[in-house]
Amino acid sequence: MVKGARNIPWRLIDFACLGVIALAGVGMLMGLVNQKDQQQLCTSLKVMVEGKETFIDQHDISNLINKKFGTVVGKNLDQIPVQQIEDALAELPYVSKAEIYADMNGVLQVSVGQREVVLRVINKTGKEYYVDTKGAKIPVTLKYVPHVLVANGNISEGYTKPLDSVETRLVYDLTRIVAHVKNDPLWSNQIVQLYVNENKDIEIIPRVGNQELILGNADSLTQKLDRLVTYYKDILPKVGADAYAKVNVKYDGQIICERRGSWMLDSLQMKMRMK
Numbered sequence: 264m265v266k267g268a269r270n271i272p273w274r275l276i277d278f279a280c281l282g283v284i285a286l287a288g289v290g291m292l293m294g295l296v297n298q299k300d301q302q303q304l305c306t307s308l309k310v311m312v313e314g315k316e317t318f319i320d321q322h323d324i325s326n327l328i329n330k331k332f333g334t335v336v337g338k339n340l341d342q343i344p345v346q347q348i349e350d351a352l353a354e355l356p357y358v359s360k361a362e363i364y365a366d367m368n369g370v371l372q373v374s375v376g377q378r379e380v381v382l383r384v385i386n387k388t389g390k391e392y393y394v395d396t397k398g399a400k401i402p403v404t405l406k407y408v409p410h411v412l413v414a415n416g417n418i419s420e421g422y423t424k425p426l427d428s429v430e431t432r433l434v435y436d437l438t439r440i441v442a443h444v445k446n447d448p449l450w451s452n453q454i455v456q457l458y459v460n461e462n463k464d465i466e467i468i469p470r471v472g473n474q475e476l477i478l479g480n481a482d483s484l485t486q487k488l489d490r491l492v493t494y495y496k497d498i499l500p501k502v503g504a505d506a507y508a509k510v511n512v513k514y515d516g517q518i519i520c521e522r523r524g525s526w527m528l529d530s531l532q533m534k535m536r537m538k
Contacts, residue, residue, distance in 0.1 A: 302339070303339070303340050303365075303369050304337055304338065304339060304340070304369055305335050305336050305337065305338050305339075305340055305343060305365065305369055305370075305371050306336070306368060306369035306370055307336055307369075307370050307371070308325060308328070308335055308336055308370075308371050308373065309370050309371065309372050309373065310324045310325055310373045310375065311372075311373070311374050311375070312324065312375050312377060313374065313375065313376045313377065314359070314376055314377030314378070314379060315377075315379060316357070316377045316378070316379060316380065316407065316409055317377075317407050318357035318377055318378075318401075318404060318406070318407050319355070319357050319358070319375070319377065324352065324373060324375055327351070327352070327355075328348055328352075328373070331348075331351060332344060332347070332348055332351075335371055336371075340365050340369065340371075343365075343371065345363045345364070345365075348361075348363055348373075349361045349362065349363050352373075352375060356378075356401055356402055356425030356426055357377055357378055357401065358375055358376065358377065358378070359376040359377060359378045359379075360375070360376040361373070361374070361375050361376075362374045378395045378396075378397075378399070378401060379395055379396050380393040380394065380395050380396075380401055380409050380411055381394060381395065381396055381411055381412075381438060381441045381442065381445075382394045382411055382412055382413075382414055382437055382438055382441050382457075383403070383409075383411055383412070383413045383414070384413075384414050384415075384418060384420070384434060384437070385413065385414070385415040385418075386415075386418040386419065386420060386421055386422075387416070387417055387418055387419065388421065390421045390422050391403045391422070392422040393409070393411070394429060394434065394437075394438050398428055398429045398435070398438065399426045399427070399428060399429075400422055400425065400426065400427045400428070400429065401425065401426075402422070402425055411441075412441050412454065412455075412456065412457055413456050413457070414434075414437045414456070414457040414458070414459065415456070415457075415458060415459070416458045416459035416460060416466075417459045417460060417461055417463060418433060418434065418459050419431070419433075420433065420434050432480075433459065433463060433465075435481075436465060436480050436481035437457055437459075437465065437481075439481035439484070440457060440465065440478070440481050440484065441457075443481070443484045443485075443488075444488075447488075449492075450488060452470065453467075453469050453470050453471065454467050454468070454469065454470070455468055455469065455470045456468035460475075460477070464477050464478070464479050464480075464513060465477075465478045465479065465480065465481070466478065467491075472499075472504060473504075473505075474507055474508060474509060474510050475508065475509040475510070476491060476510050476512070477509060477510065477511040477512065477513055478512065478513060479511075479512075479513025479514075480513075483515065486515070487512045487513070490512040490517075490518050491510065491512055491518075493518065494510050494512075494518055494520075498518070498520070505523060506520075506522065506523065507520040507521060507522060507523060508521050508522070508523040509521040
């Protein structure tokens with residue numbers, strides 16, 4: 264009998280017992296937590312709006328929640344439709360994300376992230392909309408006007424509903440130009456507007472000077488902007504600020520300047536090292 268008892272795996276039995284006890288403890292703890300959630304009331308609503316834009320604020324979010332789902336303060340936490348509230352906030356055109364949770368004190372914490380717009384478009388019929396960093400269209404509001412570049416002129420693409428994606432190559436190119444010059448200290452300061460002319464060429468409206476600076480499209484932007492720098496540094500000082508009405512850099516390796524008051528064109532051929 265003693266010899267048989269020695270063969271019993273007591274250590275494994277001990278581990279198994281400890282596992283059962285641990286699982287039971289976890290189950291009891293979860294039960295207590297769930298019971299607490301069912302009994303705990305929402306003590307307050309705290310809203311935090313993140314992002315550089317201010318299309319919406321804490322007041323807007325609080326009002327939407329209370330109007331659509333009723334007053335949450337004073338309700339049992341388990342009676343608050345957290346997922347439905349998150350989904351409703353995420354559907355707002357200015358919201359990029361929404362997260363909601365209740366802390367240990369019964370405070371319903373609402374965190375909302377805002378979309379970042381990069382361009383305001385005014386198409387040829389006067390329809391306006393913003394484009395965000397992900398290429399989604401955002402409606403214009405009188406409440407807040409972000410400091411972004413405006414593009415207007417011969418732009419056909421309109422606006423139907425919030426968060427539609429950009430459809431045309433032209434508007435996509437406009438956003439590419441904005442992204443390209445955003446962190447460039449020279450061009451982010453020099454470009455005050457983008458304009459699309461009758462030929463569907465994109466033009467830069469400069470802060471300094473009254474020339475039409477024609478880019479064409481957004482291809483080879485670095486090279487095109489380099490040619491404009493050459494114009495400012497090497498050509499403008501020699502001919503004067505009022506000599507040319509148009510400066511066209513859309514063609515590879517060329518700076519084509521149209522004299523003001525005449526049809527004469529000056530074309531500077533440049534040797535550009537292709538990469």
